[in-house]
Amino acid sequence: MRWSALPPLNTLLPFEATVRHASMTAAARELHVTHGAVSRQIQNLERALGSSLFERRSRALHPTQEARQLAAVVRDALDQIDAAARQVSRRAPAGPLTLSCEPTLLMQWLIPRLPDLNASVPGVTVHLSAGGGPVSFERDGIDLAIRRDDFPFPEEATGTRLFAERIGPVCRPDLAARLAGAGGVTAAVLLHAGTRPRAWDDWRRITGLAAEPAAQQTLEHFYLTLQAAAAGVGVAIAPYAVVRDDLERGRLAAPFGFVPDGTGYHLLSRRPPGQDARVRDLTSWLRTRTAPLEAGPDRP
Template sequence: MKSVGNQGQQENDTSKIDLRQLPPLKSLKGFEATARLGSVRGAAEELSLTHPAISHQIQTLEDSLGVKLFLREGRHIRLTNEGKEYYQFVRQALGILISATEQIRSSISQPSLRVQTYITTSIRWLAPRLPKFKKHYPDIELEVSTYNANWDFDEKHADIAIIYRVDDLPDHLSWQPIFESSVFPVCSPEFLAELPSSPKPYELSQYPLISVYTENKYWNWEDWFDSIDDNPNTHNKDLKILEVDTLAAALEMAIVGEGIALVNGTFADKDIASGRLVIPVSHQDKGAGEWGIVYHKNLAKDQRVTTFIQWLLEQN
């Protein structure tokens, strides 16, 4: 077999390439995988083909070349001298083809998918999951921006938003639920030790409270007390409430013992599981509607959007 030199064609070279001399590409793929793995079975598994299919590809390639590429010794195979030499050429050629393909694909720049969400949602829910998304969908670039609790979908600077359900969604926007929301109080174990044993919900009103400044009534201590007490007059009306602008801040303040925070359970689960936070009352849960995805209806068939939405739905 003759050696192949580095005689690259010029960009403007229009000389004809006789493609009839080229073996089928699938046979080259089957040969490369078999030679590299030293196993027809291994090549079949890697290429998602059957054992007979790989064997047929190798036989086709050997017939095309007029030489044996493998020696079969029982259940084992090994490359012939011709096979070893040909393998080096095939591997180099396929590597060049793969590199050229990746270069062309990367040169076709797709705009980033612009995702908007609350600060806490980004920090405590979305960000920890994004490495998995990048691993499975490396071609989709994400650009994440954040804002405070009140919803304000900036359509000029975002394609999609992860938000708490809002009333009266504009007709040109679509809504896809992700998970149900619940709100309940949490505090540090040290703060819990200052409370009565097995406290009643209304007894929490006598202690420092922390809440997120929001128009959402479900995160409002007054409404929460009214919703869980049989007699709304039982709790202290002179509430000592410290308002913060993000749920992340409320959680951190509860962790360091500044008071009892009214929080969304989805974003507190890891701190509860680790023991950094505890739930002080047994009757604590109030359903607070849905969290989901909002996006412009014009993007309903955008593959980036549909892929990202489907991935988000798989996270719960």
């Protein structure tokens, strides 16, 4: 046999999943088998190699250094086999794509454009999930994610840049007119979001403009500050992407325009667009529709 040192191949999937999750239970859940089935395959692999692959301490499972190295090689090999199989296969991937998107961008920008997506890319069905922060495709059960690059992206993800983040103060149009001659934002209540507490500090740092108000108010979520601004409660810092529609409708005004804050939004996918026509078509649609956000207004 050419590959005389190969262990039983049916042990490799459960082994790689167990190392990745550091849990046989999680591996069994991912592979849709029982915990006992995973445990038996790990034992078979250890017998074939003549070496223990896990340290079992206080009910926790710790892969050895050798196990982590072997799992990394197995993962690379499986990725290559998967990619080659997709190239050979004549079956087009089917079913919906699950897309995770940061909640405010999802509500304010993406959901209103779903009718356009359905009309422009009729062969793609998308299930939407509100989520932010670090991405785990396996844990979250998602195919794609739209995220701002203020944290590291997973090494295995394929990233496509969509647009730059531009931020600026927004408020009700009648309040914007009053602020122009009344000391700027210092004459209004500044609205802060608990989920993005440094937004005003970032704007001050970028613009060099003062923003020390007589009153401030903190709301739990970013979306709530936009609702409060539209109601005339005060002035909120907002990304251009999430308020673009409200600006065009006249629901909000941006008296000081928008400035780039150095971050950007990216579409992260589990697999490269070239391996899945649905991902390719959705990526193309997103890039076209986000082009106006990339060229959004700066200061007025």
